[in-house]
Amino acid sequence: MEKMRNRLVGYAGIVGFVALIIGLSSSANAANDERPADPHDAFILVKFKPSVSSAKRQDVFRRHRLKVAGEIKQLGVHVMQVSDEDTREEALDRLRMKDAGKIESVEIDAAHEPILIPNDPTYSSEWHLPKMNAPAAWDTITGSGITIGIADSGIDPTHPDLASHLVPGWNFYDNNSTTSDVYGHGTKVAGSAGAIGNNAVGVAGVAFNAKLMPLRVTDTSGYGYSSTISNAITYAADHGVKLVNVSFGGVCSSSTIASASQYLFNKGGLTVVAAGNTGALDSCSGNSTQVYAAATDSADARASFSTYGNSVDVAAPGVSIYTTTNGGGYGAVSGTSFASPNTAGALALIWSANPGLSPSQAQDTLFTTVKDLGTAGWDQYYGWGRVDAAAAVAKALTISAPAPDTTAPSAPANLTGTAPTSSQVSLSWVASTDNVGVSGYKVFRGSSLLGTTTSTSYADNSVAASTTYSYTTQAYDAANNLSLASNVATVTTPQAPFSITSYAVTSKTSTTATITWTSNKASTGTVWYGLTGRKGATTTLSLSATDSISATTHTVVLSGLTKATSYSYQIRAQSSTGESVSSPVSTFKTLRR
Numbered sequence: 001m002e003k004m005r006n007r008l009v010g011y012a013g014i015v016g017f018v019a020l021i022i023g024l025s026s027s028a029n030a031a032n033d034e035r036p037a038d039p040h041d042a043f044i045l046v047k048f049k050p051s052v053s054s055a056k057r058q059d060v061f062r063r064h065r066l067k068v069a070g071e072i073k074q075l076g077v078h079v080m081q082v083s084d085e086d087t088r089e090e091a092l093d094r095l096r097m098k099d100a101g102k103i104e105s106v107e108i109d110a111a112h113e114p115i116l117i118p119n120d121p122t123y124s125s126e127w128h129l130p131k132m133n134a135p136a137a138w139d140t141i142t143g144s145g146i147t148i149g150i151a152d153s154g155i156d157p158t159h160p161d162l163a164s165h166l167v168p169g170w171n172f173y174d175n176n177s178t179t180s181d182v183y184g185h186g187t188k189v190a191g192s193a194g195a196i197g198n199n200a201v202g203v204a205g206v207a208f209n210a211k212l213m214p215l216r217v218t219d220t221s222g223y224g225y226s227s228t229i230s231n232a233i234t235y236a237a238d239h240g241v242k243l244v245n246v247s248f249g250g251v252c253s254s255s256t257i258a259s260a261s262q263y264l265f266n267k268g269g270l271t272v273v274a275a276g277n278t279g280a281l282d283s284c285s286g287n288s289t290q291v292y293a294a295a296t297d298s299a300d301a302r303a304s305f306s307t308y309g310n311s312v313d314v315a316a317p318g319v320s321i322y323t324t325t326n327g328g329g330y331g332a333v334s335g336t337s338f339a340s341p342n343t344a345g346a347l348a349l350i351w352s353a354n355p356g357l358s359p360s361q362a363q364d365t366l367f368t369t370v371k372d373l374g375t376a377g378w379d380q381y382y383g384w385g386r387v388d389a390a391a392a393v394a395k396a397l398t399i400s401a402p403a404p405d406t407t408a409p410s411a412p413a414n415l416t417g418t419a420p421t422s423s424q425v426s427l428s429w430v431a432s433t434d435n436v437g438v439s440g441y442k443v444f445r446g447s448s449l450l451g452t453t454t455s456t457s458y459a460d461n462s463v464a465a466s467t468t469y470s471y472t473t474q475a476y477d478a479a480n481n482l483s484l485a486s487n488v489a490t491v492t493t494p495q496a497p498f499s500i501t502s503y504a505v506t507s508k509t510s511t512t513a514t515i516t517w518t519s520n521k522a523s524t525g526t527v528w529y530g531l532t533g534r535k536g537a538t539t540t541l542s543l544s545a546t547d548s549i550s551a552t553t554h555t556v557v558l559s560g561l562t563k564a565t566s567y568s569y570q571i572r573a574q575s576s577t578g579e580s581v582s583s584p585v586s587t588f589k590t591l592r593r
Helices: 028-032 052-063 089-096 134-138 184-195 228-240 256-264 336-353 357-369 389-398
Strands: 043-050 065-074 079-082 104-109 147-152 212-217 243-246 270-274 290-296 314-317 321-325 330-334 413-421 424-430 438-445 450-453 457-460 468-477 490-493 500-508 513-533 542-560 565-573 580-582 588-589
Touching: 043 052, 043 065, 043 228, 043 256, 052 065, 052 079, 065 228, 079 357, 089 104, 089 500, 089 588, 104 256, 134 336, 134 389, 147 184, 184 212, 184 321, 184 330, 184 336, 212 228, 212 588, 228 243, 228 256, 243 336, 256 270, 270 336, 270 357, 290 336, 314 336, 321 336, 336 357, 336 389, 336 588, 357 389, 389 438, 413 468, 413 490, 424 468, 438 457, 450 457, 457 468, 490 500, 500 565, 500 588, 542 565
Parallel strands: 147 212, 147 243, 243 270, 270 290, 290 314
Antiparallel strands: 043 079, 043 104, 065 079, 321 330, 413 424, 424 457, 438 450, 438 468, 468 490, 500 513, 513 542, 513 565, 565 580, 565 588
16 A cells, blocks of 8 residues: 655744744753763764765765764765764754765764653553454464564563574674663563463563564663664664564654665565654654554553654554563553554564565555544554554455566656745656556656655755756556656746855864854844753853854854853844844854863
8 A cells, every 4th residue: 555645744944033042952852861971972974975985975074073983884874973072063064064065964863762651560461462453363373484673772582481582683782792681671672572472471472473683772771873773774674674663762853764764675674663652743754664653552542642643654552561571571561662563563464474575565454454543544643543463464365476567557647846945846746557556656857866755746855946847757566667757847946035054163262163154145144152051951042243244155253162162053144135034053062272
């Protein structure tokens, strides 16, 4: 099944003046402030464009004082440590200003919090298994032949309900083979997915005969990182793993994790992700290579903590889930951290029943056999509905291997494009048809492939203002038969609104910092700055320096600073026609001497 909804969401920038008192910490950042300092706190993830030579990459690293900390070779992503004289935001700003033409993507190596609700001792039974119809599925299949990767804090290697089903994995945090559980979260997740069944011991996982691969990605406080999670997913893909479970918050915001999920998908597997425990709407759009699981309770109601939004694909039990615990025990836990492995277990049953299914077919089997909850069809709270393992296995067994397909889909029709902003072109078209089924569409700008999508729309966010572009699209099927091209859609983007186009700390000493920025219209501007608040405290931007000359390139020097100190700053610019715009708040650190 195609996702049947557009998962490419454009984000509009919010501009305007803000109060001088700015809270720099979100709830996620506040949680991160409570954990001990970690080497990953100085890491950023850099991916260069393919045309950039090794020598030019090394030059970029040298100029920005970046030290190689690792590499995700399968994705072409460098894990870089920033100088202790810089903040990560400072390094990102400089890279974006001075080397934008060389870089495909750059992001902070974010810390991802395990999304666990404290143990619930009031409901110690495996209610979730019959709710998911797992026992009925077990009459046919129990998960044999499938390996589930558990990207987490490790797995207890001596637990009687797990030990004999563990296969060798890797510790991506310490870069060694020790994958014992250092926090306790991973053992609980592993038990939900695949605790051994029919052994007269403890509990059973949804896919109780599946193998489990421990992929340790966390520090001892339970935080995983974009780099370690991405490394785990690509490692699992290279070792024949069909499913990788990721029970952490904030995963959707990482382009590197998305690339790793695409890598696994291309090798025939899926990444299953916990939707989150905020209880609130999440603007994340998700993607077709990941399956996001929301949480339900024993009454098939949405768990109050379960995050909702466009990314949610399915729901699964996630309240009072009785599972394995570190040290050989058992306990009841709650969170989308457990809805996710319950979903991964159901997918393992699907693939165990029919190993020849493609990732898209496995998704389709899962999505079309759920119990529909909430609004009919897909909705933002339950996705397609609550997972039904028996119905999914029954459908998987009916899907036979097709004869070789040599028929291409029909060409997409009526391709049209609009430019809602100066930085985005929105495309849509009429779906193609195919004798077996359309798998997706390739979108081209001129002769260059922009990307692929499973929907009949696409957003190009890499366009410039006041520029004309031509687009075509082609459909492809599971056999990689490619249709003829659609009609050509020509779109001209409008003139850009007044904006700050780049900014960075371009030089600094122990007591000064030079801030440079550019705007797309002649303007004046002021840099407001102040000491960065610690541990999530409020930062006050009470100091200022102004460039009163109307121009498109600006430089101001902040003086009288304290050595080896972190500062926050924001640029506020005014055009000659009265427009105002503000940059995001960024940070820098003065030199020690």
